[in-house]
Amino acid sequence: MGKIPENILNEIQDRCDIVEVISNYISLKPSGRNFKACCPFHHEKTPSFVVSPDKQIYHCFGCNSGGNVFNFIKEYEKMDFIDAVKMLAEKTGVKLPEYKSHDDQDSSVVSTLYSINDIAVNYYSNFLEKAGSSSDVKRYIVKRGLDAVVLKKFRVGYADSSWKALIDYLSGRGVKQDMILKAGLVTKGKDGAYYDLFRNRIIFPIFDARDKVVGFGARVMDEAMPKYINSPETAIYKKGLHLYGLNFAKANIKEKNFAIITEGYLDVMTCHQYGVANSIASLGTALTTEQIRLLKRYTHNVVMLYDADQAGEMASLRGLDLFLEEGMNVKIATLEKGHDPDSFLRKFGREKFDTAINKSKSLFTYKLDILKNKFDKRDPESKAEIIKEMLSTIYKVKNAIVKAEYIRLLSYELSVKEDAVWEELKKIKDKRPSDFNRSKQDVKRPIEISPAEKILTRLMLEDINVVKIVKDELKPSDFRNHDIRNIAEALFLIDTDGGLIDVGRLINSMENKVPQNVVSFIVNEEVDIKDKEKNVCDCIMSIKKENRSRLLKDIQSRLDIAQKSGYEEEEKRLLEEFNQIIKKGV
Numbered sequence: 001m002g003k004i005p006e007n008i009l010n011e012i013q014d015r016c017d018i019v020e021v022i023s024n025y026i027s028l029k030p031s032g033r034n035f036k037a038c039c040p041f042h043h044e045k046t047p048s049f050v051v052s053p054d055k056q057i058y059h060c061f062g063c064n065s066g067g068n069v070f071n072f073i074k075e076y077e078k079m080d081f082i083d084a085v086k087m088l089a090e091k092t093g094v095k096l097p098e099y100k101s102h103d104d105q106d107s108s109v110v111s112t113l114y115s116i117n118d119i120a121v122n123y124y125s126n127f128l129e130k131a132g133s134s135s136d137v138k139r140y141i142v143k144r145g146l147d148a149v150v151l152k153k154f155r156v157g158y159a160d161s162s163w164k165a166l167i168d169y170l171s172g173r174g175v176k177q178d179m180i181l182k183a184g185l186v187t188k189g190k191d192g193a194y195y196d197l198f199r200n201r202i203i204f205p206i207f208d209a210r211d212k213v214v215g216f217g218a219r220v221m222d223e224a225m226p227k228y229i230n231s232p233e234t235a236i237y238k239k240g241l242h243l244y245g246l247n248f249a250k251a252n253i254k255e256k257n258f259a260i261i262t263e264g265y266l267d268v269m270t271c272h273q274y275g276v277a278n279s280i281a282s283l284g285t286a287l288t289t290e291q292i293r294l295l296k297r298y299t300h301n302v303v304m305l306y307d308a309d310q311a312g313e314m315a316s317l318r319g320l321d322l323f324l325e326e327g328m329n330v331k332i333a334t335l336e337k338g339h340d341p342d343s344f345l346r347k348f349g350r351e352k353f354d355t356a357i358n359k360s361k362s363l364f365t366y367k368l369d370i371l372k373n374k375f376d377k378r379d380p381e382s383k384a385e386i387i388k389e390m391l392s393t394i395y396k397v398k399n400a401i402v403k404a405e406y407i408r409l410l411s412y413e414l415s416v417k418e419d420a421v422w423e424e425l426k427k428i429k430d431k432r433p434s435d436f437n438r439s440k441q442d443v444k445r446p447i448e449i450s451p452a453e454k455i456l457t458r459l460m461l462e463d464i465n466v467v468k469i470v471k472d473e474l475k476p477s478d479f480r481n482h483d484i485r486n487i488a489e490a491l492f493l494i495d496t497d498g499g500l501i502d503v504g505r506l507i508n509s510m511e512n513k514v515p516q517n518v519v520s521f522i523v524n525e526e527v528d529i530k531d532k533e534k535n536v537c538d539c540i541m542s543i544k545k546e547n548r549s550r551l552l553k554d555i556q557s558r559l560d561i562a563q564k565s566g567y568e569e570e571e572k573r574l575l576e577e578f579n580q581i582i583k584k585g586v
C-alpha cells in the first residue's frame with residue numbers, strides 16, 4: 001500500500017462518500033440501507049453490485065470485486081493504488097505528504113525520467129528554433145501550415161541527423177547513460193554504445209493529462225520509412241494509456257461536452273490552430289478501454305473524425321463498440337475524399353469543418369449505411385448478415401430505451417419483424433466469446449469460507465463487543481481460512497470501547513494482507529442474522545469442534561503410519577496426545 005500514512009487515507013475517506021464517488025461512474029439505485037447497480041467490472045443483467053453507505057464499502061456478488069473507495073477508483077480507472085489515493089486527495093482537498101511510491105528507487109527513477117524528458121523537450125525545441133528557414137524541418141512546417149503559436153504550445157522540436165547529439169547534451173548535464181536508456185531516448189548499438197533514437201525527425205512530445213511529458217513521437221520530413229517512430233514503453237509511458245492533446249483540450253471538451261478524436265499529431269495541432277480546441281488523437285489506430293475511461297472524466301460524447309479512406313472500414317468501426325460498452329455516445333464525421341482534418345481545415349476553413357462535425361452520424365446510422373451499400377438488402381442471407389453485424393453493436397448499447405429504438409429502426413429499415421431481431425439479439429447474448437472471456441478473466445477467485453467463520457467474522461465486523469468475546473475463546477490460528485485469520489488478527493488488535501467498527505478504515509489498516517474484496521464480501525452479504533448472541537456462541541463452538549476433529553483426524557493418520565512402520569515410541573506419544581484431546585473435550 002505504498003507509504004501513504006493510514007491517517008491520511010482515513011482523512012480522505014472521511015471527506016468523500018463512497019456512494020457519491022461511485023455515482024459519478026455508474027448509476028446507483030437505493031435498495032434498503034444500501035445501493036445497488038449492475039456491476040461495472042463484469043457483464044450482468046441483474047444487479048449484484050452493492051454499495052454500503054454505512055460501511056463505506058462496495059462488493060459485487062457476481063465477480064467478487066470489492067473494497068473501499070480507493071479500491072473502487074483503482075479498479076475502475078485501472079490506476080495504481082497510489083494514483084487512486086492522489087485523485088481522491090485532490091478531489092477532497094486533502095494534502096498528501098511527500099511520499100515515495102513502492103520503493104524509493106522506483107519513485108526516484110520516475111521523477112528522473114520526467115526531468116530527462118523535460119530537458120529533451122527543451123533541447124529539441126531549441127534546435128527547431130535555430131534551424132534555418134531553408135532546412136528540411138522548416139520547409140516541412142511551412143508545407144503543413146503550422147504557425148509559431150501552435151508549435152510552441154505543443155512544444156514541437158527537431159532532431160538532426162547526429163547520432164550522439166542528445167546523449168552528449170544530456171550527459172553534459174549530468175544525466176547517467178542508463179537513465180537516458182530508461183527514458184527511451186537512446187538505443188544500444190551492436191557495439192554496446194548508445195545512440196540517439198530520434199534522428200532527422202520532427203519531434204512531438206506526448207503529454208499526459210497533467211501536462212507532463214511522458215514520451216515522444218517523431219516523424220520523418222520526407223517519404224522515408226518508417227514515417228513515425230515513438231518512444232518505447234518506459235516507466236512513465238505505456239501504450240494505449242494516453243490521448244494526445246488531452247492536456248490542452250480537456251477544459252474545452254468539458255465546456256462543449258464533446259471531444260473530437262482524430263488520427264494523429266498534426267491533425268490535433270491543426271485543429272487547435274483553427275480554434276477547434278476540443279480535438280485529441282488516439283496515438284494508434286484502435287482506442288483502448290483505458291483511453292476511453294480517461295476521456296470519460298471530461299465528457300460522454302465523442303465524434304470520431306475519419307477521412308474518406310478509412311471511413312468504410314468495418315474493422316475500425318468495430319473498435320468503436322468499446323465506447324458503447326463504456327456507456328458513451330459515439331458519432332462519426334467524415335471529410336471529403338482525399339482529405340484528413342489537417343488538409344481539410346487548411347483548404348476549406350473552420351466553418352466547413354464545423355458543418356462536417358455537425359453532420360456527424362450516430363454509429364448505428366453510419367454502420368447501417370455502410371452495410372446497406374455493401375449488401376443487397378432484398379436478399380434474405382444478406383439481410384441476416386447486416387442484422388448480425390448491426391446487432392453486435394446494438395448489443396453493447398447500455399441504455400435500454402436506445403437499444404429498443406435501434407432494434408425498431410433496424411427491423412423497419414430491413415423490413416423484418418421486430419420479434420425476429422430481438423430473437424437474434426438474444427442469441428448473441430447467449431454466446432459472446434469476447435465478452436465471455438473477458439468477464440471470466442475479471443471474475444475473481446471464488447471466496448471459500450466456512451459458514452461459521454463467515455458469520456462470526458461478519459458479527460465481529462459489526463460489533464467490537466463480539467470481537468472481545470471471540471478473542472477470549474479463539475486464537476487467529478483457529479480460523480481455517482487464511483484471510484479470515486488475518487482479519488481476526490487485525491480485529492483483535494483494535495483497541496476501542498465503541499460499538500461500531502469502521503470497516504472502510506479497517507481495510508486501510510490491513511494493508512495488503514487481506515484482499516479487500518474478502519472483507520466487503522463478508523460485510524455486504526445480505527443475510528439476516530437474528531439471535532446474535534446465540535449465533536456467536538454457536539459459531540465459536542462449531543469452529544472449535546471442526547478444529548478438534550481435524551486435529552484428531554490428523555493424529556489418527558499419523559498414528560496409522562507409526563503403527564504400520566513399527567515406530568513404537570512415536571505411536572505411544574501420538575496415542576497420548578489423542579487421548580488428551582478426547583479428555584479435554586471441546
Ligand SMILES: [Zn+2]
Pocket residue numbers: 039040041042049060061062063064065
Ligand atoms: Zn461484478
